[in-house]
Amino acid sequence: MTTPEPPDGEDPGRRWEDQETEQFARPLDDPSEAAGGGDPGVTAGGAYYVVDEPLPLTDEELAALRGEPLAPPLVPSRRVLPLEEEPSSIVQRYLFPTEKYRGEWRRHWIELIREILIGVAATLLMGYATGYMAKHNISSGVTIVILLWLAILVALGWRAADWWYDRFILTNKRVMLVNGIVTRKVAMMPLLRVTDMKYVQSPLGRLLNYGTFELESAGQEQALRKVDNLPNPNELYLRIVEEMYEPEAVEARLGRISEGEFDEDDGT
Template sequence: MTDSGAGGSGDNKDTEPLEPPSPRAPSDGPAPGADSPTREYQFPAGVAGSAPATAASDIDGVRFDDGLTVGLLSGPRTVTVPDVPSPISARYLFPTEKYRGEWRRHWIHLMPWLVIGTLATFIMGLVSGLLTRADFENRDTALWATVLVWLAVLGFVGWKLLDWYMDRFILTNKRIMLIQGVITRSVAMMPLGRVTDMKYSQTPMGRMLNYGEFIIESAGQDQALRNVPHLPNPNELYLQMCEEMYEPEAVDEREAEPEEDLIPEDALSKDDA
């Protein structure tokens, strides 16, 4: 008996040639260990070399949220203004000038009067309660006088609210205007060509609530419009006024650009068909 050993050739042992493994047929089911089945992207018919569309789930973690960029870290925002002047300001504009916008004072302008109205209501309730419990000869007269004083204070606060609504700060391509008053109207105007210096200041409260005071200097000594407090969005308004003074052609070109259609014409023609 012949011993081939560990290093023997093994000539007396019958062996079969090894065959290469057959390729595995593709399966529509999920791969082992996969949570969800994989799908192949099918290109549209007639479109060669098109890139696959990105799934919404693939970019969920890289979307930007506009709500995170607010406050002091946000960039300049476009001031929202109406396309046409309101009836309050339209009467003071002449046909050859171009309307750029109008703004009311910030609501903080009403804060002193709102505080007065709230305190008057509280004091009226307190005094009325004391008068109701008291027992003296002219109690009803004193109670009516208290109510009348309270109504007069509320009427004055309402007048200030109406005055705030009627006041407008107007910007055109030729001048800036400040309209004030309800019955007695006051219109202050300054040409943009005569503005020599302009700045705005914000207190800490103004930075939190987004309002500021504009200080405008002109070449004349008697300035009809110099300090304008409590204007909203001061940074955006400042940039808009500077652009109107130094780059009026750019403003006219931007205003003349046609608006792009949100729905393509091809889609509209297909729907009609």
């Protein structure tokens, strides 16, 4: 068997191996073992190569070999956002002591788009009407228009306050929907009863990052079945699915976060 030679013009500082015998090639310390007349550049598998000097290890690689902890990456790979520590005062009263709070969300501001448009249109009409009536010396009409405009703003403000108190809540046991200011409504569904879940995003929802969640429970009608206009639907979907199927992963992540914060406070 003849010894393969390096290609013409090949840089002697580069390594070249026979592709068919690459897995069998090994450098030989003893030139007498070389196949091909004692050429030290030939391996037992018949591959010719020139041995390069090994590349030096970086500080991070040396730290990993010594078992030292590595610095956190600049861009975190976490697929879900950090969990909130404490529920708000609006939500706290609806949680029992052994229940573990996972997060709460207000509906997306798109929920108020109709009220925003009505407020802008009413303001423009009020300005035009009061200007017209003031020009024609209709003082009583100006007063009526301003009072109507204030009434519209009060109604829109009440609707905005209702949106503020409307919360979607996730715990380790259930999902909840709380809404209403004077008449409070609380709907909930145990996570163990959820048999199917999906979220839908329209083109506008994908642009503004909101969606509609639909939850099914054993084919029965539930109080909490469809929730419109929730923000960050992919984030919320991951939270719910992880809580349903991998609750120990949530607990483990919470433990790592707490330990990391403690170490950082200690300055270690």
